[in-house]
Amino acid sequence: MYTIGIDLGGTNIAAGIVDDNGKIIMQGEIPTGSERGAKAVCEDMGRLCLDLVQKAGLTMDDIESVGAGVPGIANNEEGVVLFCTNLGWHDVPAREYMQPFFNKPLFIENDGTVAGLAESVAGATKGCKTSVFLTLGTGVGGGIIIDGKVYSGPHHIASELGHMIVEADGDQCTCGNKGCWERYTSGGALIRGANALLADHPESLLYKATGGDPEKMSAKIVIDAARENDEQAKIVFDRYVEYMAIGIVTIINFIDPEVIALGGGVSRAGEFLVQPIREAVAKKIFYKNVPYARIELATMRNDAGIIGAAMLGKDNTLAN
């Protein structure tokens, strides 16, 4: 038997058919087109599933269940997407919209949670009962696995780790609060930090790589320049590491996971990023002589969204 995983993003919908070994045997992608409204997008998700099943030479009878990771929060029991800020969704009855395409169990969860599940079953946190996954991208998302099950909380709003407040009167966040962690630890934070120094430092590698154009700045440019020991890039990078450590120490002080896995675009910096984070966390950890969470790179990259969503239909991955 197979399960289908859908990774709903602001730009594209990716989906894949996953076999019992957790391998994607067929996958596809279509534009989200969120301007058409939630119903049209949900119907496209349904059609994409049927399309993939056909291409794989299967029928829906071969499919056990369908799971979707969404960039927001969902009430899985009701099959309703409660909120997706980027898509403008609020109380979208996704299961109802998709049911005409197939009558299969449909599971919906936050995309960070879904990726955390994938890592905990087959990636960096495999074998851990309790783990936290962080996706360091445009923003910062989180996924919490407790006792081997995805943890979303009774109101489905848990694991919004990017919005923990680390500076009471800090930078304005898009969420309305100030000083949210993602203001300092997203890919966007690296870009903003570098651009703030750009005009005054034409000697910097940051300037050379962008020709002084802030629009051309990327997290990768900042990290590559920091690798070359560029002075300005190091300032931005070191600050990034410091704030990563602050949030990770708070994660440890909260739920003390076995492993914290770092995924998302910024994590492609690899050990160059993770090792200084480990060192900064060691300095800040509350109990200095007691073991605490390992900090590791996520290993499943882009497939985590599809595979994790497909896993939602498997036994024992959802909390009661």
Add this chain to the structure above:
Amino acid sequence: MYTIGIDLGGTNIAAGIVDDNGKIIMQGEIPTGSERGAKAVCEDMGRLCLDLVQKAGLTMDDIESVGAGVPGIANNEEGVVLFCTNLGWHDVPAREYMQPFFNKPLFIENDGTVAGLAESVAGATKGCKTSVFLTLGTGVGGGIIIDGKVYSGPHHIASELGHMIVEADGDQCTCGNKGCWERYTSGGALIRGANALLADHPESLLYKATGGDPEKMSAKIVIDAARENDEQAKIVFDRYVEYMAIGIVTIINFIDPEVIALGGGVSRAGEFLVQPIREAVAKKIFYKNVPYARIELATMRNDAGIIGAAMLGKDNTLAN
């Protein structure tokens, strides 16, 4: 049958025999005397239990188990107190030290966790599967209950909520980091805040209540003066409320509990404190139109420590 609960504090050891209805039928208290070393204190805890059993006209055959809440962290499986900063304890084999006094199952947990368990079984969070208890005293402690069980994390260091960092470069904390939440939300924070304004404001009720002597300042004086609309006290109180809201929003963004219960000395301010905290949280909450944790006063007061510790021996209160 009965269980015994021990509440180990820096100043006193309180203990009580608790019946199947969760009522304390006999209780006693002795000085901790931590300067004598961990073994002597553990032996005193053992003797106190025997003493109470005798006074109640029982024998140890009537006692199912003994639980202890400690101001630090413990490995319950091993019966070892890993760390109690205030007592200077590190890797104390408490079970081994107490076993000569009685051969009963001994359970050890963090005191905030234990009080959270008591509240979740018989207090403010009764009936909730998932709740957070905060003790607002000299410092700020936390207890997390997930799925009806105490949550301590795989390394036993979870729920140190007072040490989440809310100001990356904020006030120096005793733990070595800067900007820990308890620097702004403990009873000590109210005292420090009021004392910082004292000398410049002889007209303030804060001054009148203390005669201008910082040593005489208390959290109660600040709260009572704020009730009277004293301008300086209101500044300190409003700042306290603001920081409480910041931390509570982060708790919600993490684990989204059903209820957050406020206990400890500062919580005696009652609804005068809790209502403005609720209003400040409502302004900062990430998902504005989705239900989230109720914020309530803890109801079990001082007995929570003994009753919660006694409950550790009951089925299904400990995570696997």
